[in-house]
Amino acid sequence: MRSQTAPPRAARVATWLYFGLNGFAVGMWVVHIPSIEHAAGISHPTLGLLLLVLGGAAFTGMQVAGPLVDRLGQRRLVPAAGVLLGIALAGPGLATNWWTLGLTLILIGFGNGSIDVGMNAQAVVVERGYPRPIMAAFHAMWSIGGAIAALIGAATLRAGVPIEVTLGVAGALCIVIALAASRFLIEATTDENDEPAEERAKPPGKLVWALGGLAFGLMLAEGVANDWAALHFRDILGTSVSTAAYAYGAFAVAMTVGRFLTDRVAAVVGPAAIVRWGAAMAAVGLTIVIVVPWVPVALFGWALFGLGLAGGVPQLFTAAGNLDPRAAGALMARVVGLGYVGLLAGPALIGGLAHWMPLNIAFILPLVLCVLTFLGGPVLKSRS
Known part of the structure; x- marks a missing residue:
């Protein structure tokens, strides 16, 4: 038996949007790395260390988000992670030195790791409502989001748009999508597991x-x-x-x-x-x-x-x-x-x-x- 708050099709589209949002946010950061490095006045080795900080924050976000998904539910955690990622995305464009950039990258990494676990968990729940696999298409949407970010980033850089404006608008877009799609997410229920009790144990x-x-x-x-x-x-x-x-x-x-x-x-x-x-x-x-x-x-x-x-x-x-x-x-x-x-x-x-x-x-x-x-x-x- 399932208790769903939205039709699986609507939840599927919403999950597509979250995967696309995540790929778009990561892509916007990656495209602007050279400009951000120059604006913050940091060297390549310093950037390398900050990227390790970002990776560590993302891993931490994954490990924190996993138990929270089970405790609070996906309808709460996934939108919250999307909003955090959107807010953090505006930060690198405003960074003026290594430590301000480092703080924003900690937020980006934590938000990215959290939404990564949350949206994949939601994709698994949505997939249970379909008679065939649909997981790989969600991951394809992540790639599409990254490609869109590359095109937009290249166009705005070519046009001379300040990076703080581009990243600020991109972050606001992520927040809007995260909040708008949240109402269509569905929750997993423990009674979905139809296996015998001894198998579940x-x-x-x-x-x-x-x-x-x-x-x-x-x-x-x-x-x-x-x-x-x-x-x-x-x-x-x-x-x-x-x-x-x-x-x-x-x-x-x-x-x-x-x-x-x-x-x-x-x-x-x-x-x-x-x-x-x-x-x-x-x-x-x-x-x-x-x-x-x-x-x-x-x-x-x-x-x-x-x-x-x-x-x-x-x-x-x-x-x-x-x-x-x-x-x-x-x-x-x-x-x-x-x-x-x-x-x-x-x-x-x-x-x-x-x-x-x-x-x-x-x-x-x-x-x-x-x-x-x-x-x-x-x-x-x-x-x-």
Whole structure:
């Protein structure tokens, strides 16, 4: 039995909006990083330390939001996190030194981590009202939000709009969307779990960490592509800067398209197959990137890499949220948090390895993790 305060279709649209809001907010910050660095008068090393602070705040937000989702409910936490993120987004444009920027990044990170867990938990609840998987499309909306931010940010920077105005308006838009969409969210209820009592009593701890480990590997690989795809083209294949941008573009477009396609495929083959064979596809794509010196083929490799990674993480988040509806937020916080650690760690690890070996050889690390994900993918069948 379910007790819902809004039709699943309305909740689905609202959840789309929250994913798009999150991607848009993150994208607006990323696009303006060079301008903000200059306005705050900080160096690259200082910026690097502040980005670590942002990452730490996001991880903290995830771990705090998980139990709060279970205690306060998603209809309270998700809009509150969206409002916090919107307010914080205006901060970097007003920062004048390292510590004011650091304070705003703590708020951005905490808000981003909180809404990340909350909206994924809401997506799991909404998905239960549908006869087929719909999680991957929510993650595709995150990518769409980021793309919109990139276009708007580029246009406003080109037009000379002050960054404090752009980020202030963007933050206000996030607040409006967060509040307007809140009335359509639905709550999970413990009576949704129709499993026998003895099955519900089994502790999901080991399975949670297994799912988190898989999320860590896949998101580490994604982080590598985000930060190093263009540099691979420029430094290893010797392309121009403009051509190098196509490497990340191929990866990002393929991942977004793949996320829109994943749900229908998952309905036929199941989540374990999506994780396993997606990881295998990603491994093949990255192998092409590592060994092939020709730009068109390497471009295909990056696209195949993105397509392979597209569907795995949404399946892992869904599995975590369905382990125990009574503690879905806390369980999901572990998996999302471990994945986020991988996303942050990947670029840094590759950067360290690149001091000792060519960049393409350093890509063997995410390749190995993709292979391990293929081998560990059947863990999802244990909860099917």
